[in-house]
Amino acid sequence: MKPLSRVLPAAVLAVAVAVPTQATAAARIVPAADHEVTFAVDGTTTHGTLHLPAHRPGHRLPAALLLPGSGPTDRDGNQPPALTPNTLAGLAAALGSDGVATLRFDKYGTGRTGLGAYTGRPEDLDHPAFVRQADAAYRLLSSRPQIDSHAVRLIGHSEGAMTALVVATTARPRPAGIAMLQPQAMRLLDVIARQLHDQLTGAAAAGQLTEEQKQAAILAVDRAVADFRAHRPVDTATLLPPIAALFQALEGVNRRFVASDDSVDPARVARRLPAGMPVLLTCGTADPQVPCDTTDALTTALRRAHTRGPGRVVLPGVGHSLDTSAAPGVLAPSVLAALRDLLRP
The missing domain is CATH 3.40.50.1820 (Alpha/Beta hydrolase fold, catalytic domain)
Structure with a gap:
């Protein structure tokens, strides 16, 4: 029996060996x-x-x-x-x-x-x-x-x-x-103060606060931030009720995290x-x-x-x-x- 290389042209042998099926190519992909x-x-x-x-x-x-x-x-x-x-x-x-x-x-x-x-x-x-x-x-x-x-x-x-x-x-x-x-x-407390300042300014623009009330509230926020950073008790009595509640939460179980994040x-x-x-x-x-x-x-x-x-x-x-x-x-x-x-x- 003659070897296959003598029966088939070399080009045909190359094609027969080199071309993989689509199924073989697909099997080489690991799915997501x-x-x-x-x-x-x-x-x-x-x-x-x-x-x-x-x-x-x-x-x-x-x-x-x-x-x-x-x-x-x-x-x-x-x-x-x-x-x-x-x-x-x-x-x-x-x-x-x-x-x-x-x-x-x-x-x-x-x-x-x-x-x-x-x-x-x-x-x-x-x-x-x-x-x-x-x-x-x-x-x-x-x-x-x-x-x-x-x-x-x-x-x-x-x-x-x-x-x-x-x-x-x-x-x-x-x-x-x-x-x-x-x-x-x-810094975290700077972010919080900036957001509170913006909210207070918006409330004043909407007529919910007077200009004097807005300025007093902004100063109270800044004092609260300074007291928190200095490890002094925050005087929440000078803060508007929603802001007072926020600082009470910051001073509670979250104080260690807030202080370390703010650092x-x-x-x-x-x-x-x-x-x-x-x-x-x-x-x-x-x-x-x-x-x-x-x-x-x-x-x-x-x-x-x-x-x-x-x-x-x-x-x-x-x-x-x-x-x-x-x-x-x-x-x-x-x-x-x-x-x-x-x-x-």
């Missing part, structure tokens, strides 16, 4: 999936979701750690049952469609994590505990075999943006970039970022919580630290939840465009 993950930090088991987009076996993916905003905000960016914008879940889905893996987790006091080691003593929780939790999450994400450890970004929303900024100054391996979406860009000046932290680090900072023109001018000092600090772009991006019509009034609950296209600019290799 969510994976429940846990990690331990400070005696607490933290629960999270690792989303891996569709990829080829052995291919290492770019990734992002997603950090939630203030209060009891869970891994999806929600405070159920009242507030469910799905901010982080929406970001994970959008990034996944672009081939970026994500990790998001239930921080202390939320979801399956709960208070963990702080059960029964929530007054001991402070901002550094949340930073250590985020840093542990970053190390877990960077160590996964499917992840390119040199292509991991930090993406934080609101207070989570400030946490991301702090983590970025010391994280190893060095983050490939950081996105601060509608960030807490000033962080984001602009000062930004000066410690490595030169050349890509940074995105967004602010929305429809965001009363983070008006664009409150990010001026942070933006200047980023420039002086010699970070790279995109830098600050102003998002017309975008609110604090990263959506617009025309499409509430849907991530604004301008947000995703800004993120893609940061994530571009």
